[in-house]
Amino acid sequence: MISVNKVYSLDDFNLYATYDELIEYEEKNFKLFKTECIRLYFNPDYNELLGIFLSDIDGFSSLIILFLQDEIRIVNDCKISDIDTVFEKFFLQVSVGNIIVYEKINPKNVWMLL
Template identity: 35%
Template structure:
C-alpha cells in the first residue's frame, strides 16, 4: 500500500528525528504532586537533543525541544512544577524504525525503534491520553503486545511502515 499524505508526513518526521541517532535514555515527567505525567515522554538523543511526544487524542504531538527550553506542549500551563525522571534506559543506536497506523483512521498506534541487530529496542504505544513504553521487546512481539494490552486493537490489522537506517524510503510490511 502506498502511504497517504498524512502517513508520508509522519514518517518523514520519524526519519528526521531518529535516522542513525542514538537513544540514550527515556525521560518521563512527574508533576508537583508526584504523579507521573503519563501523556508525555521524551527520548534523549545524541548531542543533548531530545524527541518529545505527547498523546493528543488520535495522534501524538512531537517536539525537538527540551521542556525547560521551550514548552511546546504547554506543560507549565498545566503544572506548577515538573520533575524529569530518567528511566535508566539501556541506550542504542537506531538501525530500524517501524510505525504502526490504524488503517481505518489517520491514527498513529505505535512507534518501534530498534538497534540494527534488534538486541535493543523501545516501543512507544499511543493511547488517547497516555503513552506506554516497552523496552527491549522483540519485533515479532509488537503486534501481540498491542493487541493484548489495548483491547480496542484486538481485531485491527495494522498498517505498518518500516525502514532500516540508510534505506531510501519506507516500505509497507508486516511484523
C-alpha cells in the same frame, strides 16, 4: 516524548497546550543503541499513529513508543515477535491484523509497507 530537557524547564513539544498537568518519568537503566530499524504502526480506521518501534539491526536493543489516548507508554527491549502482544494489550479497540505497518531499515533505505 523523549527529551534531554526537564519537562518543567522547557516544554519541547508544547505539551502544556494539550494537557493540564504533565508527569515526568525518567528511565534509570536505559541503554543507548544505534537505531537501524524503524517501524511505524497506524490505525487504518482513523489514520492515526499508534506507535513507533526503534531497534538496532539485530533487534537486541529496542524501544516501542505507544501513543495511547491520554498517555505515552514506552516499552524497552521488546522483540519484534512480541510486538503484536504489546499492541493487543494496550489497543483493545484495534485488531492487530488490520494495523498498517511501515518499516525502514538503515536510514538510507526507503519506507516499505509490510
